[in-house]
Amino acid sequence: MLNFLMRQTVRILFGPGKSGMVGELVKSLDKKKVFIATDKGIVQAGIAERIVASVKKAGLDHVLFDQIQPDAPAKFAEEGYKVLKDAGCDSVIALGGGSTIDTTKAINLLRFNDGPILKYTEGPPAWASVKAAPGLIAIPTTAGTGSEMSDGVIIADDNHLKKTILSPLVMPEYSILDAELLVGVPPHILASTGLDALSHCVEGYLSNLAAEITDMICLAGAASIIKWLPVAFNDPKDIESRSQLMAASALGGWMLANVHCNSGHSIAHVLGSVFGLPHGFGCAYAMPPVTEFNAPVIPERTKKVGELFGLKFSGNESPGEIGRKVKEAMVHFRDVTLKLKKAKEFKFDPARFGEAAGLVLKEAFQLFNFRDMDQKQALALIEEIYA
Ligand SMILES: [Fe+2]
The missing domain is CATH 1.20.1090.10 (Dehydroquinate synthase-like - alpha domain)
Known part of the structure; x- marks a missing residue:
């Protein structure tokens, strides 16, 4: 007999072209200035431009942070958070593949919790007083990572060693799944x-x-x-x-x-x-x-x-x-x-x-x-x- 408990807290907006609605989504959440985290490849592909256009159309301010690197080095989470804080952003969009979404989950976690981010990879003791990190919208540009729906953050330390945070507290609040963003992926x-x-x-x-x-x-x-x-x-x-x-x-x-x-x-x-x-x-x-x-x-x-x-x-x-x-x-x-x-x-x-x-x-x-x-x-x- 079936007997289970399941959790699915991410609100999903699904359909070709739906990423163009992200500005309206942020506005509906009563936010004013959005931090958009991505990498240079996504900027060069013209995808970041589409997201920025949607945010501007909704009358919102934004900061574009395009410094995220493959394999998610933790230092870019710390750097990104500093940019976000200095700019006074009140919401966060993760735009990219797994490394970008994971790094941005870490940035969003730092909005509500003290760093350094790597301490949260050490397991349950570091989580004793951690606060949830709402307000993250994930827009994947690959169909693979699943990070837009998962409780995982895989980030690398200074020795390139991959470390894992596993907690429902890091999950995005929304994910926008737009198959048009996969056109052009090699x-x-x-x-x-x-x-x-x-x-x-x-x-x-x-x-x-x-x-x-x-x-x-x-x-x-x-x-x-x-x-x-x-x-x-x-x-x-x-x-x-x-x-x-x-x-x-x-x-x-x-x-x-x-x-x-x-x-x-x-x-x-x-x-x-x-x-x-x-x-x-x-x-x-x-x-x-x-x-x-x-x-x-x-x-x-x-x-x-x-x-x-x-x-x-x-x-x-x-x-x-x-x-x-x-x-x-x-x-x-x-x-x-x-x-x-x-x-x-x-x-x-x-x-x-x-x-x-x-x-x-x-x-x-x-x-x-x-x-x-x-x-x-x-x-x-x-x-x-x-x-
Ligand atoms: Fe994987």
């Missing part, structure tokens, strides 16, 4: 971010927090991405597929806030920290071998994921065979259907694999993996990714 970015979204749904289903109700959502989100990501990848202007991806990515983000991810994300975060591997690619490379690794303890769940990729099972397969078949189907989708480049084409150093394996075991999402992992096993997974 195919390899569309593919890698889409595989990030897929990994949120698949790893959510293969998380030890999974429940019957989250299973329904994770499986629907994963099926939709497997169907629509190749369509969007092959048609640079198709809005229907991009809308479907935006919706599925939001479902994945919602599930991040409920069941989190498994060791696939632990490995992706560590490869991002140690070798600078972009997050979507890290997830795309980690999900297949981690799914195979977990198959011996959750064969039926693994089989269900394989069916989403079109696999058929006779019922006589061993858990190991199920894991191998599902891994191969995922790799085919990634490398053949979406033509993703290989992990070894990115910068890496095998001499640091041991250090990376040690970090994987300490990473936050490791807690939610069905199967315990030791350092030797983490090392073998990393070696397989770069083989």
Whole structure:
């Protein structure tokens, strides 16, 4: 019998062109001056201009902060907050991909709480007296991160080590999901971010927090991405597929806030920290071998994921065979259907694999993996990714 508690607090404005309504939305909240956080690529693509035009049309003042960097270094959260405070802004828009939304969540948290921001990555003790951070509007420009719906903030310290804040207090108040913003995203970015979204749904289903109700959502989100990501990848202007991806990515983000991810994300975060591997690619490379690794303890769940990729099972397969078949189907989708480049084409150093394996075991999402992992096993997974 179904028996559950679910949380979804983000108010969603969904539809092609809806980002043009953001000015009216801010005005309706009785705010006067909005801080718009983004990166230089979004400015160059002309997307920031559209948001600024909407804000101006509503008669509001604004400050455009375009300094946010990939991998979300924490110092840009501190810098952004200083700009916001000096300008006297009373509301915040996060415009961009995962790093931008995460950094802006951190900026918004600092509006209501003392810094430094990294102290909130240290776990529950730092949260004892933390106040909620309302007033954030997220406008994603990729369909992948899910950060617009999640309780997560992944930011990097000065040593590029990725740190995690997990708390419902950081969640956006509104998210505007506009598929028109995905037109012009290069195919390899569309593919890698889409595989990030897929990994949120698949790893959510293969998380030890999974429940019957989250299973329904994770499986629907994963099926939709497997169907629509190749369509969007092959048609640079198709809005229907991009809308479907935006919706599925939001479902994945919602599930991040409920069941989190498994060791696939632990490995992706560590490869991002140690070798600078972009997050979507890290997830795309980690999900297949981690799914195979977990198959011996959750064969039926693994089989269900394989069916989403079109696999058929006779019922006589061993858990190991199920894991191998599902891994191969995922790799085919990634490398053949979406033509993703290989992990070894990115910068890496095998001499640091041991250090990376040690970090994987300490990473936050490791807690939610069905199967315990030791350092030797983490090392073998990393070696397989770069083989
Ligand atoms: Fe992710």
